[in-house]
Amino acid sequence: MHRRRFSRNLGLGLVLAAFVALVFALTVVKVTQGDRMHANDGKSMAGTAAQPATGTAP
Amino acid sequence: MTDIRSYEDNRDAGFGDYVQLLKPRVMSLVVFTALVGLLVAPVSLHPVEAFTAVLFIALGGGASGALNMWWDADIDAIMRRTKSRPIPSGRIEAGEALAVGLALSGISVVMLALATNVLAGALLAFTIFFYVVIYSVWLKRSTPQNIVIGGAAGAFPPMIGWVAATGSVSLEAFLMFMLIFMWTPPHFWALALFMKSDYGDAKVPMLTETHGRRVTRAHVWWYTVALVPFSLALGFTPIGGNVYLAASVVLNLGFLRGAWTIWRRDETVAEADGYKVEKSVFRFSLLYLFLHFTALLADAALRAWGGF
Numbered sequence: 001m002h003r004r005r006f007s008r009n010l011g012l013g014l015v016l017a018a019f020v021a022l023v024f025a026l027t028v029v030k031v032t033q034g035d036r037m038h039a040n041d042g043k044s045m046a047g048t049a050a051q052p053a054t055g056t057a058p
Numbered sequence: 059m060t061d062i063r064s065y066e067d068n069r070d071a072g073f074g075d076y077v078q079l080l081k082p083r084v085m086s087l088v089v090f091t092a093l094v095g096l097l098v099a100p101v102s103l104h105p106v107e108a109f110t111a112v113l114f115i116a117l118g119g120g121a122s123g124a125l126n127m128w129w130d131a132d133i134d135a136i137m138r139r140t141k142s143r144p145i146p147s148g149r150i151e152a153g154e155a156l157a158v159g160l161a162l163s164g165i166s167v168v169m170l171a172l173a174t175n176v177l178a179g180a181l182l183a184f185t186i187f188f189y190v191v192i193y194s195v196w197l198k199r200s201t202p203q204n205i206v207i208g209g210a211a212g213a214f215p216p217m218i219g220w221v222a223a224t225g226s227v228s229l230e231a232f233l234m235f236m237l238i239f240m241w242t243p244p245h246f247w248a249l250a251l252f253m254k255s256d257y258g259d260a261k262v263p264m265l266t267e268t269h270g271r272r273v274t275r276a277h278v279w280w281y282t283v284a285l286v287p288f289s290l291a292l293g294f295t296p297i298g299g300n301v302y303l304a305a306s307v308v309l310n311l312g313f314l315r316g317a318w319t320i321w322r323r324d325e326t327v328a329e330a331d332g333y334k335v336e337k338s339v340f341r342f343s344l345l346y347l348f349l350h351f352t353a354l355l356a357d358a359a360l361r362a363w364g365g366f
């Protein structure tokens with residue numbers, strides 16, 4: 001019984017870790033693609049190109 | 059009841075039992091068709107977005123599977139094929155399956171909407187609602203047309219994949235939906251003809267039980283005839299191509315031939331050869347759907363390389 005419970009906990013732990021990694025990866029992609037909130041809303045793609053990184057050089 | 063109790067005590071659910079709750083074999087079909095719908099769309103997503111989209115479309119499908127098992131636990135316990143599912147075998151409690159199903163439904167809809175767009179998320183939510191409420195709760199036990207209308211749930215994934223990429227429903231998405239929707243009835247009725255099932259004991263009105271095998275045979279043929287125009291029409295849309303058209307013509311001829319044979323032969327002949335034709339048509343129908351979507355993918359790849 002303990003082994004089964006362990007398999008369940010281990011599985012759930014791995015799933016949660018994968019979920020965190022996925023949300024992180026998705027965030028990185030969304031941010032580097034510019035300020036679009038969605039991949040495509042059916043609106044024009046023009047003007048949604050990636051914004052240049054604005055490092056404020058002194 | 060006592061034997062089930064003792065079984066429950068010494069068999070705590072493992073991770074695999076929860077995976078079983080999501081109907082992994084159904085999920086594999088969802089993954090494939092959703093992926094094709096997404097890849098043949100004229101707009102391409104970032105690979106991470108595409109992966110996330112397909113993952114949560116599949117998880118949404120799995121969630122609806124869990125909710126279906128929660129609702130159908132009583133009839134699953136009666137039928138041989140489904141007796142060993144996690145709930146009737148006592149490994150997972152019905153309430154737990156309901157919780158898992160609802161939680162995963164919410165997560166997958168929200169994550170799909172965030173990763174792609176709100177319409178895709180809404181379509182996924184509708185698909186889950188359709189499969190659980192319209193099909194499982196309402197139609198499955200009340201009409202022999204259950205699988206005809208219930209087939210719509212299985213037909214949504216390529217459309218959701220398409221919408222995830224493009225943000226809107228178009229003719230191509232509609233025809234991909236219709237291809238699976240029209241394919242489902244002859245596919246399942248061919249199965250119902252050779253699976254000596256116990257739907258009767260569980261009081262599920264399958265066409266073979268309510269209207270007999272003769273009528274079911276006729277239905278296989280006529281629904282196959284109705285399927286053909288949708289399959290061919292998809293070939294003349296922008297996502298179709300030479301590979302798809304060639305595959306479609308060959309596959310439809312094969313399916314029509316099989317369905318015709320099923321219709322023309324009677325039960326004594328079928329019983330004598332162990333339902334050979336029905337079994338082969340069922341297997342062919344799986345290939346039929348798989349190759350249609352593979353052909354769409356092939357044409358998309360050829361277009362990407364500038365051929366055809």
